[in-house]
Amino acid sequence: MHLTKEVFYVLASVAERPRHGYAIIQDVQASxxxxxxxxxxxxxxxxxxxxxxxxxxxxxxxxxxxxxxRRYYILTPAGRELLKAEAxxxxxxxxxxxxxxxxxxxxxx
Amino acid sequence: xxxxxxxxxxxxxxxxxxxxxLTGVRTAAAELMDILLAPLRRDPLxxxxxxxxxxxxxxxxxxxxxxxxxxxxxxxxxxxxxxVVGVLALVIAANTxxxxxxxxxxxxxxxxxxxxxxxxxxNADADGNPRGPGxxxxxxxxxxxxxxxxxxxxxxxxxxxxxxxxxEPEQIGGAVVTxxxxxxxGAHPARGRLFEPxxxxxxxxxxxxxxxxxxxxxxxxxxxxxxxxxTLNDRPFTIVGxxxxxxxxxxxxxxxxxxxxxRQMPGRLQTMAxxxxxxxxxxxxxxxxxxxxxxxxxxxxxxGWRVRLMSxxxxxxxxxxxxxxxxxxxxxxxxxxxxxxxxxxxAVAQALARRQELAIRAALGASRWRLVRELLAEHLLLGAxxxxxxxxxxxxGVQVAIAMAPDELTIWTANEIxxxxxxxxxxxxxxxxxxxLFGIFPAWRASRAxxxxxxxxxxxxGVHYGRLRTLLVVxxxxxxxxxLTGAALLIRSFTRLTHLEPGFDPRxxxxxxxxxPTDRYPLSARREYIDRIxxxxxxxxxxxxxxxxxxxxxxxxxxHFGRLEVEGSAPDGDVVLPDAxxxxxxxxxxxIRLLAGRGFTNDEPETSAVVxxxxxxxxxxxxxxxxxxxxxxxxxxxxxxxxxxxVRQSRRLERDGTYEMYxxxxxxxxxxxxxxxxxxxxxxxxxxxxxxxTIRTAGAPPSVAQIxxxxxxxxxxxxxxxxxxxxxxxxxxxxxxxxxAVLMGTFAALALMLAAAGLYAVLAxxxxxxxxxxxxxxxxxxxxxxxxxLIVGRGIATTAVGIAIGIAAAWLTSHFLxxxxxxxxxxxxxxxxxxxxxxxxxxxxxxxxxARRALTVDPIETLRAE
Numbered sequence: 001m002h003l004t005k006e007v008f009y010v011l012a013s014v015a016e017r018p019r020h021g022y023a024i025i026q027d028v029q030a031s032x033x034x035x036x037x038x039x040x041x042x043x044x045x046x047x048x049x050x051x052x053x054x055x056x057x058x059x060x061x062x063x064x065x066x067x068x069x070r071r072y073y074i075l076t077p078a079g080r081e082l083l084k085a086e087a088x089x090x091x092x093x094x095x096x097x098x099x100x101x102x103x104x105x106x107x108x109x
Numbered sequence: 110x111x112x113x114x115x116x117x118x119x120x121x122x123x124x125x126x127x128x129x130x131l132t133g134v135r136t137a138a139a140e141l142m143d144i145l146l147a148p149l150r151r152d153p154l155x156x157x158x159x160x161x162x163x164x165x166x167x168x169x170x171x172x173x174x175x176x177x178x179x180x181x182x183x184x185x186x187x188x189x190x191x192x193v194v195g196v197l198a199l200v201i202a203a204n205t206x207x208x209x210x211x212x213x214x215x216x217x218x219x220x221x222x223x224x225x226x227x228x229x230x231x232n233a234d235a236d237g238n239p240r241g242p243g244x245x246x247x248x249x250x251x252x253x254x255x256x257x258x259x260x261x262x263x264x265x266x267x268x269x270x271x272x273x274x275x276x277e278p279e280q281i282g283g284a285v286v287t288x289x290x291x292x293x294x295g296a297h298p299a300r301g302r303l304f305e306p307x308x309x310x311x312x313x314x315x316x317x318x319x320x321x322x323x324x325x326x327x328x329x330x331x332x333x334x335x336x337x338x339x340t341l342n343d344r345p346f347t348i349v350g351x352x353x354x355x356x357x358x359x360x361x362x363x364x365x366x367x368x369x370x371x372r373q374m375p376g377r378l379q380t381m382a383x384x385x386x387x388x389x390x391x392x393x394x395x396x397x398x399x400x401x402x403x404x405x406x407x408x409x410x411x412x413g414w415r416v417r418l419m420s421x422x423x424x425x426x427x428x429x430x431x432x433x434x435x436x437x438x439x440x441x442x443x444x445x446x447x448x449x450x451x452x453x454x455x456a457v458a459q460a461l462a463r464r465q466e467l468a469i470r471a472a473l474g475a476s477r478w479r480l481v482r483e484l485l486a487e488h489l490l491l492g493a494x495x496x497x498x499x500x501x502x503x504x505x506g507v508q509v510a511i512a513m514a515p516d517e518l519t520i521w522t523a524n525e526i527x528x529x530x531x532x533x534x535x536x537x538x539x540x541x542x543x544x545x546l547f548g549i550f551p552a553w554r555a556s557r558a559x560x561x562x563x564x565x566x567x568x569x570x571g572v573h574y575g576r577l578r579t580l581l582v583v584x585x586x587x588x589x590x591x592x593l594t595g596a597a598l599l600i601r602s603f604t605r606l607t608h609l610e611p612g613f614d615p616r617x618x619x620x621x622x623x624x625x626p627t628d629r630y631p632l633s634a635r636r637e638y639i640d641r642i643x644x645x646x647x648x649x650x651x652x653x654x655x656x657x658x659x660x661x662x663x664x665x666x667x668x669h670f671g672r673l674e675v676e677g678s679a680p681d682g683d684v685v686l687p688d689a690x691x692x693x694x695x696x697x698x699x700x701i702r703l704l705a706g707r708g709f710t711n712d713e714p715e716t717s718a719v720v721x722x723x724x725x726x727x728x729x730x731x732x733x734x735x736x737x738x739x740x741x742x743x744x745x746x747x748x749x750x751x752x753x754x755x756v757r758q759s760r761r762l763e764r765d766g767t768y769e770m771y772x773x774x775x776x777x778x779x780x781x782x783x784x785x786x787x788x789x790x791x792x793x794x795x796x797x798x799x800x801x802x803t804i805r806t807a808g809a810p811p812s813v814a815q816i817x818x819x820x821x822x823x824x825x826x827x828x829x830x831x832x833x834x835x836x837x838x839x840x841x842x843x844x845x846x847x848x849x850a851v852l853m854g855t856f857a858a859l860a861l862m863l864a865a866a867g868l869y870a871v872l873a874x875x876x877x878x879x880x881x882x883x884x885x886x887x888x889x890x891x892x893x894x895x896x897x898x899l900i901v902g903r904g905i906a907t908t909a910v911g912i913a914i915g916i917a918a919a920w921l922t923s924h925f926l927x928x929x930x931x932x933x934x935x936x937x938x939x940x941x942x943x944x945x946x947x948x949x950x951x952x953x954x955x956x957x958x959x960a961r962r963a964l965t966v967d968p969i970e971t972l973r974a975e
Contacts (some may be wrong), residue, residue, distance in 0.1 A: 021113065041143040
């Protein structure tokens with residue numbers, strides 16, 4: 001499966017630690033330097049589909065003092081596999097680009 | 110997931126607004142688009158679905174080809190397009206005009222480059238209300254040391270000037286400012302330079318900066334203005350600069366600025382603080398509180414008082430005007446909503462008519478997405494045209510609004526009303542929002558036509574659409590009822606005001622203001638001076654009488670507040686008591702009837718008073734003559750020497766009671782000190798006694814030039830202003846009521862028209878859809894009345910539901926208008942009865958036309974078609 005960049009960043013965000021909706025939006029925006037700004041409707045559409053397909057799940061533990069309407073999402077093993085596969089696919093593309101001297105060798109960033 | 114999403118959405122929008130107003134608006138708009146476009150979203154996990162053959166067709170926006178198709182189609186039904194564009198243009202223009210007025214008065218920050226960092230520093234009591242006119246110079250100096258909060262702290266005081274030379278003698282409002290003030294605002298001069306610290310450090314003479322208007326009025330816009338001289342209050346001021354045309358500080362009423370060191374500004378200082386870059390308002394306030402806590406030990410403040418930062422935004426607006434603006438803003442948005450409902454209705458009808466075509470194309474393999482995109486392109490095209498049309502209309506509408514709006518909104522604000530980038534952005538936003546509202550939904554619905562479905566029945570019943578469209582009409586009618594009721598209340602109140610018996614005869618009365626410099630004419634000399642002017646005016650041809658006073662009804666005069674005390678009994682009840690200082694000729698010139706006692710004589714003791722009928726009642730009815738009374742706190746008693754007929758002094762005071770009193774114009778005692786704002790600042794401001802002369806003429810009044818010449822004959826340096834017929838003064842006093850009534854009336858008329866059109870469209874569609882049924886009924890012997898009842902009944906039923914909802918909503922919301930209304934209750938039965946009646950008549954008309962068409966149905970023809 002080929003993931004859209006939004007889905008990829010959402011998965012990557014909940015992979016780090018359980019996060020609620022607003023935290024995902026903030027994290028994606030921060031980690032992409034404002035390049036990807038998720039709109040709330042878009043995010044919840046993605047979350048809904050990821051939940052349906054079992055790539056993420058709702059966390060059962062949450063901070064005690066938190067807004068009770070918030071839900072926290074975590075990555076499921078299937079989701080982890082999906083993210084890994086996508087990362088591997090991207091890695092493959094990057095290393096090809098590197099081999100063709102499109103990118104400086106060995107530079108990770 | 111819904112409540113969770115809502116809470117996240119709230120966090121997102123709040124977070125964005127915390128970063129700035131514009132960021133907030135942008136984010137909110139993007140979120141709205143995202144939600145509205147949800148039906149078009151691809152599945153995130155399988156973005157390429159089989160029904161989309163190429164990635165190109167999944168592009169988010171219509172392609173060039175879609176636009177071409179849309180244009181072609183638009184040309185093929187021009188009537189529909191003209192209606193859509195026309196309606197959109199009208200409502201977008203109305204919204205743009207109201208928003209530009211509301212924005213300049215309520216939402217905008219200060220119109221200076223540093224405006225977002227400029228705050229006024231003031232003493233506030235425990236409730237946060239400003240207390241006192243400003244800071245003391247000592248406090249000011251203390252605060253000024255705190256450069257960790259302030260980049261600059263500057264002071265100013267409002268001042269009045271008598272300008273002489275280069276034109277008529279003129280009283281000009283202005284301000285005395287510290288040298289760094291304009292620089293702190295970030296303002297730039299159009300010519301010359303701003304004030305600099307060295308201007309007050311060594312004695313470089315008196316310096317002034319003038320407004321663009323003064324530059325044109327008094328210097329003819331001469332290029333070599335810098336270094337020129339303007340005589341202000343009998344001292345020559347060297348002009349160092351001219352400000353650009355749109356510069357206002359603190360309002361359009363202030364046109365000359367002179368520089369002084371803050372130590373030369375006696376009294377309290379009005380303070381402008383420029384916060385350090387990057388310092389937020391709340392942080393700055395916290396730091397101020399900390400500093401204040403340290404200072405409090407040395408200089409105790411009253412309990413709960415603190416120094417507060419106040420941003421200018423709408424702070425100077427009186428609550429009355431503010432609520433009028435809020436009501437108008439809501440009203441115009443409601444009109445926009447009605448228009449969108451109406452256009453959505455039309456668009457659904459359009460889509461319905463094209464159902465078959467769409468179904469055939471879908472059957473031939475056109476993707477649903479493709480069809481949606483085409484319809485979307487068409488609506489975006491119409492929306493854009495409507496937006497541009499609306500903007501052109503608004504350009505004109507804003508000029509009309511400025512001409513009609515009360516001074517409070519046009520002159521007494523720091524911001525000017527005009528269309529600029531910010532207003533353009535607003536117009537674009539509502540255009541897009543309304544296009545999306547009326548366009549996308551029908552497009553999506555129409556594209557859902559199942560190929561087989563639509564092809565099977567030639568005359569698709571469209572029952573589903575019918576219900577939806579009826580609901581939209583009900584909503585339109587309901588909103589119209591609310592708007593019409595509001596308009597009816599405001600118009601009734603305005604009519605009452607214009608028909609008020611003023612209590613004097615304004616016909617043939619002309620008034621002028623003399624701003625008499627109190628230093629040139631001290632109290633002892635002022636009476637003789639004014640008497641001479643009155644004599645000269647009286648000698649003019651056609652003049653019957655002339656009087657002097659400190660104000661005329663609705664404009665000027667003084668007021669006492671406090672408890673009324675009648676001699677011999679305890680003070681009782683708060684009164685608001687307008688006190689007009691008038692000369693002996695006043696009652697005869699104004700033609701105010703004296704009901705008992707007498708008017709004033711030439712040697713009237715200053716403790717004499719003539720009271721209005723209502724006040725006389727309060728003072729003991731028939732026995733009021735000779736009775737003594739005072740407002741608690743005054744040393745002297747007034748003695749009633751006469752009782753005058755009721756005069757409407759000021760309509761806003763009418764709410765609190767209708768008392769009036771008159772006292773003699775000329776008194777030996779010094780007048781009460783002028784309010785703080787007019788107090789001399791730095792020896793440069795001057796105090797003026799504003800004296801109104803009123804002239805009664807038999808025929809045509811003398812011209813403005815003749816009147817001015819007569820005054821200048823006595824003293825060529827005497828400013829003469831506001832030479833006006835008294836009728837006009839009365840009309841001006843109602844400008845805000847007129848503004849509200851006219852705008853609200855316009856919006857309500859627009860709403861009514863739109864609702865009627867919506868009803869008509871739905872019924873016409875109904876007739877078109879049920880042609881066959883009607884034909885069969887007629888063939889089976891249904892009478893004309895039966896058929897008409899079918900259609901008209903449907904129209905009336907729809908309207909009735911809308912009216913019921915609307916009346917309930919109006920009943921619940923009309924109290925928002927309460928402070929705009931004069932002698933009209935928010936639940937005024939006349940308004941609440943008239944509005945439904947009007948709507949029923951309109952609904953009858955709107956239903957009758959389609960009903961007539963139904964009656965022309967030829968049964969044979971419809972049956973044959975089957």
